[in-house]
Amino acid sequence: MFSHIHPDNYQAQLDKKSQLMSQLFAEFNLPAPEVYTSEPLHYRQRAEFRVWHQGDDLYYIMFNSETKQKFRVEHFPVASILINQAMTTLLSYIKDKPTLRERLFQVDFLSTLTGELLISLLYHKPLDALWQTQAQALKAHLSTLAKVDIIGRARKQKLIIDKDYVYETLQVANKKFHYQQVENSFTQPNAKVNEKMLLWAQQTTANKGGDLIELYCGNGNFSIALAQNFDRVLGTEIAKSSVHSAQVNIKLNNINNIDIVRMSSEEFSQAMNGEREFRRLAGFDLRSYQYDTVLVDPPRAGLDQDSLALVSRFTDIIYISCNPHTLADNLKTLTQTHKVNKFALFDQFPYTDHIECGVYLTRR
Secondary structure (H helix, E strand, O other): OOOOOOHHHHHHHHHHHHHHHHHHOHHHOOOOOEEEOOOOOOOEOEEEEEEEEEOOEEEEEEEOOOOOOEEEEOOOOOEOHHHHHHHHHHHHHHOOOHHHHOOEEEEEEEEOOOOEEEEEEEEOOOOOHHHHHHHHHHHHHHOOOOEEEEEEEEOOEEEEEOOOEEEEEEEEOOEEEEEEEEOOOOOOOEHHHHHHHHHHHHHHOOOOOOEEEEEOOOOOHHHHHHHHHOOEEEEEEOOHHHHHHHHHHHHHOOOOOEEEEEOOHHHHHHHHOOOOOOHHHOOOOHHHOOOOEEEEOOOOOOOOHHHHHHHOOOOEEEEEEOOHHHHHHHHHHHOOOEEEEEEEEEOOOOOOOOOEEEEEEEEO
16 A cells, blocks of 8 residues: 555655646746655654454554555554554554453544654543543553553543643744644644745745734644744634634743734634624724735635635735645636745645645735
């Protein structure tokens, strides 16, 4: 299943992506792309596996997305070394422990560059006090590998041993940034490439000044690294858990010029235009912000028409895209008013068809 995942194949697959990008964006006459490489192996800090029970045997499986054929997974070369170690250690420990093993159908791993690990065990059964006791023992066993926490999930249940988040530290230029990353919330899976994305965005906006508005800010990944380049930063995010993490991360990094509000880009547009008032904005004067620079990192669907209209009102646009096809579609609108000054390819997901892009546009 993983025969194509090998360091010898890395440059060839990256060259292919670069060629596809050139073809896809040919109509826009973009500047030459800056290409940011990944580690060829062990680059993912997240992984999830289904668990297969076969008699006394117990193993991880993954499915081919096209054929739906299942594959037994002993090792996962794209995941961090820590995840690979924990995969083996966890299964060997629970095989003869019915309380931990029975009705277990999925295991999710979240690791960090700093050596923390969060493991979620998903069950088709209620979890009781005996499960909690044995999960504590499992945590102690796995703690020989790293600083580990465990979550048990079942229908309408979430049992935490002892926390449901990890702390990640990213090095950007000569500075370290610290991030709380919560289970089941979005984080960039390729931490080393994330560092390169943050550095690109930092260098792109160096000495910019004015105010930065970030839509879809998540846990503050970009806002926190870019705050040093701006007078003020206002981030918007709809997910409550991400808003909470962003506020935690602002304090972790001792930053005092970022505010986070919980609202969608559509709601923010309505508030910015004075069309609606929101209690969530009590104490905020949106008219006091200079709408110079906007950063968007939308989902795969890209920006909808209302969000495009909002973004087009800014002088400078930083667009981080996880789907080059919807980016190309959005650029047909944005390049009517803005010019692309910088273009980057970030190889977040080697050996797959996924391509992450960064585009910097300024008003014509």
